[in-house]
Amino acid sequence: MKTSNLLLSTTRETPSDAVVISHQLMIRAGIIRPLAGGLYNWLPLGVRVLRKVEAIIRQEMDRAGAQEILMPVVQPLELWDESGRAEDYGPELLRFKDRHDRDFVLGPTHEEIITDLVRREIRSYKQLPANFYQIQTKFRDEIRPRFGVMRSREFIMKDAYSFHMDHDSLQATYDNMYDTYNRIFSRLGLNFRAVQADTGSIGGEGSHEFHVLADSGEDYIAFSTESDYAANVELAEAVAPRGERAAPTAELTKVATPGKHSIEEVCDFLQLKKKVVAKTLLVKGATEAHPVVALVVRGDHELNEIKAQKLELVADPLEMASDEAILAAAGCNAGSIGPVGLNIPVIVDRTAAVMSDFVCGANEDGYHFTGANWERDAQITLVADIRNAVKGDPSPDGKGKLEIRRGIEVGHIFQLGNKYSAALNATVQNENSRAQVLEMGCYGIGVTRVVAAAIEQNYDDKGIMWPESIAPFQVCIVPMQMHKSPRVAEVAEKLYAELQAKGVDVLFDDRAERPGVMFSDMDLIGIPHRIVIGERGLDNGMLEYKHRRDESSQDVAQEGFIDFLLGKLSQ
């Protein structure tokens, strides 16, 4: 490709509304252009990257024995009614009617469609197991699209669905996909981790997320410093502290804390550390008998909503109690609540349960207690793991401590079980000629998100530094003053033709631009290997080579240059 034939729409200025680096660089490098909220045009350079990502995914999925199919973006609402998800999915599911007034949706995912297809096509257990995948556009009407293509409304996803007669077969395919995903993300050149994940509303037994590690990630991941343990913080167990609770040494004392509500304010006011305070939150209960439930965590910890809403007494989804309900249950406003004398169930985090002589709200506006102690002053209904794991917690597998880092979720594999197959009655005949509901797994990769994630991990102040495997071009040729030097032009054209003949993906910058403009553009769009051709070098029979990540360039003899470059490419 020659730049004269490429829509190379680079800009010097950063768009003001792009807050993450990948979004900024994708706009500046001419990879994407915004169309409307959460919708983007992909320019030629961007499509080249997308196609490379897709090619790697296809190769590995095919190698793993999956079969590629293609399902429609537009789906009949009927199937979503049948699975029950039309209601569950809510406004994120974009609905519309066709000219015959029939209801349709834009597919945010394809479980219903594939299950419908399989129930029609697959009759016998002999046809199983089977794993079908597609690389396709999805639409989710996100409340708040942001970060460019990292959280857009329309995006490209590789989604795969497997079907099985029993759980062992599902487990085998799941394990196969786990390995396949590791291969895919390794080949994409990403620094990633597979982590145990919550199965969310889809349910099912096993689930792993694949996260690209980046500070701009929206998820928090807990790792063991000494083992392979890794889990989404949503899921990571905060293990019970060792040792018994210390015996009380202080008297329960009421102190005035006028106008101090947050843990921070109270601690500043009383000159305390947050870890000696018990934080009490009132949430809606799951039962009529207990419409409000108290949750207690240590002052320096955060409530984990996912863990809390799994408890029997707690409403799912978790919802904070209203101001009126708080006043009725505790006799004060939020900010002065504490477990002492509370007449509702009190669920205490494992760590908070071993506190002694702690500080808490006095259930009276403007007052707190010091020297509070469990059992003596406040009763515990249940001790449970209801907080987020934090840095330094012991790893749940008993090896090492937890480290917390941020990640971008680029892949997710699930064991779905029979949730969809049962709802849609997807059955086949088993060996006993009986209809049997299928076991399912599903496996997703956010293709467009991978592109953004790759940039989040690979950039410098000049622009993108693509991993070799997904760069829009492997090599760029930058001739100096080609339009005035027939010699430079001739060498450049010849090299271009030779590299193309060797199957190298090469971009030839044949614009009549100043060298500085060319260098800046090539750095910005992140081509890994750069060849500069100029009179100066040719006088000595030299070409100039530089890798995007190299500090400086090196002169390489024209003689044998192609072999030198091919050697670099195969590294």
Add this chain to the structure above:
RNA sequence: CGGAGUGUAGCGCAGCUUGGUAGCGCACCUGUUUUGGGUACAGGUGGUCGGGGGUUCGAAUCCCUCCACUCCGACCA
């Protein structure tokens, strides 16, 4: 959905307080210049000032209303 903010040339912005012929930088076009890291000079193209309504002799500017977008939060996979 709650809070905040912004809509003026393709992009980034000024002008609005105090109403009086639409501006700057980048980009783009022409010419000259320069030629190994976004060169310089000169000239030029391009705008329903988000839409509608109102006040006024006169509205980008003041008022009303609608729309769109962005940021923070909540919500949600």
